[in-house]
Amino acid sequence: MTTSSLPPETTPAQARSALLEERIRQEPGRFRVLTGDRPTGRLHLGHYFGTLHNRVRLQDLGVETFVIIPDYQVLTDRDVADHLVEYVEGLLLDYLAIGIDPARSTIFTHSAIPALNQLLLPFLSLVSVAELGRNPTVKDEIAHSRQAAVSGLMLTYPAHQAADILSCKANLVPVGQDQLPHLELTRTIARRFNDRYPGADGPVFPEPDALLSAAPLLPGTDGTKMSKSRGNTIALAADADETARLIRGAKTDADRHIDYDPVNRPAVAGLVLLAALCTGGDPHDVAAQIGTGGAAALKRTVTEAVNEFLAPIRARRAEYARDLPQVRRILREGNARVDAIADATLREVRTAMRADY
Template sequence: MTDSYTATRARMPELEQRIAADPGRFRVLTGERPTGALHLGHYFGTIRERVRLQARGVETYVILADYQVIADRDTSANVADNVHNAVLDYLAAGLDPDRTTIFAHSAVPALNQLLLPFLSLVTEAELHRNPTVKAEHAASGRALSGLLLTYPVHQAADILFCKGNLVPVGKDNLPHVELTRAVARRFNERYGMTFPEPEAFVTDAPEIPGLDGRKMSKSYGNAISLSMTEDETARVIRRTRTDSDRAITYEPDRRPGVAGLLSTAALCTGSTPEAVAAEVGDQGSGALKQFTTDAVNAFLAEHRARRAELAADRSIAARVLREGNRRANVLADTTLSEVRERMGMAYSDQ
């Protein structure tokens, strides 16, 4: 895993040059599971990069993988609201629905039908080895569901339905791209050239720590949501566990809560955790919490204002999603028809 990541990172300057030279050659597929409100980790980790790629002229598809919500939980409750709110955050952050296609997994039947032939191209052992499958299974405390086990193949279908050839990922998700490349290669070898082998695009986005020092995550309850009000942000930050040492220092292992606050403030001010610690000095955790609250609220002020304007008309997000679903269905139907033709299964169309 480490060697693969290092090799992928080494290829990034050359890939960046190719994107800059001809952005129209690339098609990006990216997205997330709508399991809750999007937060600062999503913004700094992925959303900001999507806006940047869009501005460079790269065709981008953003999937809200609603079917995957039930991969490790019993209910799909709140998914509709989560999808709606995610679209609002995308638009507020700068994604342009005229240039970026935003769609829901469950609304594109032909995409999901690709799962069946793709499953024939992977082994059970490959699925069990996937780090995300193992991590999500361990975190769920439940029996491994068939949906979670096949999650990497669903992601391959998400990427390949639109013939995506560029996938922004962090280190943890690199195995998904590698499996997708294997699926594309094996299908091409068995049935004829159909899919590109997508390239991983590893960004420089840092892993965003939550307010308790762990990775920012909805499931940990340590996240600052993009949709929070200023007062809600202040309350969440005040609840962060720190310590009685008045000297503020950046020591993630020894002082995770303090480190999480410093990292959050640094990201929102364009500084470093060490510089923020020096600025707060010996004023204690109360002063650090106030500094972080002010930094987050200032950083998100424009986003929140745009989001509130968009949210005033609930039909806006619905229209964006409806049009994105339409575009995705046209493309998925075309790809599925090609797949059936390659496999010699287009006889029902004759």
């Protein structure tokens, strides 16, 4: 694929991602991916179609894949921190249920990797407070924190993420467009470290590339972005009855003719899109099949599509949930593997910094 074959409105980041996709198909073994989710509650269909299915795709292509559960990063939220064990185990069950294979991918927790956290201090020395504070994700987190004051930990999110990625020497990070500034700071930290502390055998860190998701934004049951904080999600762990209830309560409009119009009918379009994603169809075709059936027919179609799609995921999740000791063993083994990798990275860092005394 060449840049000349891409649409004229393609951004540089999208063009780079297209080239990376071609290289992944040709030489998947050249890439190491780092991705993950903060343990703040149940994963939902927005997560699945936005990122989770792409992780399984990369894993299945032969890309070395690391999935981090950054548990230290949620300590800023007391409510979440009080349920950390439950949320971490829930993430593990969701990951295994959707097809993350521990024989081919490595799942680990931030808190279990001491070397990762030791990287944070030299990394913080390479960035300014202003650079941390103007990161869009940090600003958004602070704005929605519902706290009178925010902790220093929240300000260090971007440097923490850099440590997550670079401790494993990941060279590829799947992100959404809104996460590009986060990754750019990781690239800046890697570049500044390599410039300040040149390794004897070349740069210590790769500058990881962003692999942009091509997935459409999935609206929630109220027509806005599907998000746990908005209470408009359909969790992967939801049973068939809960799913049906959530879809019955979804926002629609009074027009009985169903079409796919995200601009003028976002709530209806979101439900149509959800049915299309779950069935692998085109949203325009889904809408045409419902026709003048109105909201009742739309919700019935969506409920059937979602429940059929989630059925095998629910079955696998239930199977893993019956053997939690094995699930915890998978996490311990992942932690041990990453611990060894991060230790080796930290030794390189100390040698480059002449601090290996």
